[in-house]
Amino acid sequence: MRLTDEEKYMKEAIRQARKAWKLREVPIGCVIVKEGKVIARGYNRRNTDKNTLAHAELLAIRKACRSVGDWRLEDCTMYITLEPCQMCAGAIVQARIPKVVIGSRNPKAGCAGSILNLLNIPQFNHQVELTEGVLEKECSAMMTDFFRELRERRKKSLTNN
Numbered sequence: 001m002r003l004t005d006e007e008k009y010m011k012e013a014i015r016q017a018r019k020a021w022k023l024r025e026v027p028i029g030c031v032i033v034k035e036g037k038v039i040a041r042g043y044n045r046r047n048t049d050k051n052t053l054a055h056a057e058l059l060a061i062r063k064a065c066r067s068v069g070d071w072r073l074e075d076c077t078m079y080i081t082l083e084p085c086q087m088c089a090g091a092i093v094q095a096r097i098p099k100v101v102i103g104s105r106n107p108k109a110g111c112a113g114s115i116l117n118l119l120n121i122p123q124f125n126h127q128v129e130l131t132e133g134v135l136e137k138e139c140s141a142m143m144t145d146f147f148r149e150l151r152e153r154r155k156k157s158l159t160n161n
Helices: 005-022 054-066 086-094 134-160
Strands: 028-033 037-042 076-082 099-104 129-131
Touching: 005 028, 005 037, 005 054, 005 076, 005 099, 005 134, 028 054, 028 086, 028 099, 037 054, 054 076, 076 134
Parallel strands: 076 099, 099 129
Antiparallel strands: 028 037, 028 076
């Protein structure tokens, strides 16, 4: 079975998320594509970098801006394994990214429709086209498995003390 372009790029975002998991970070990955080419990649590094701003999307946006030589990413599509938080959704709007593709929803912090939708507020000067559920099962399972493993590690560490 042949992958669609959306699935192909989401697979790359999943590869980025696995890099975060290897660092024991929440496995969130992101890629930014322009004219059929990945121009930036990012994965969650908050704990590793000890930085609130080290979200996958923000790291990828920074790299993409360097790649295109502008703060506007008007001809780009962002692929994210998990629905963005309010900070990342705001950065997506500010960067003028026209399309975002997400793998799975984030019911506790998602700001592309779960809690609110910052990507499509008519009063803002930019709205974002949103596609949801691309490789959703794989993206969702990765989060579930990560947090299960984290709970097991914590339980094991408590019983060893």
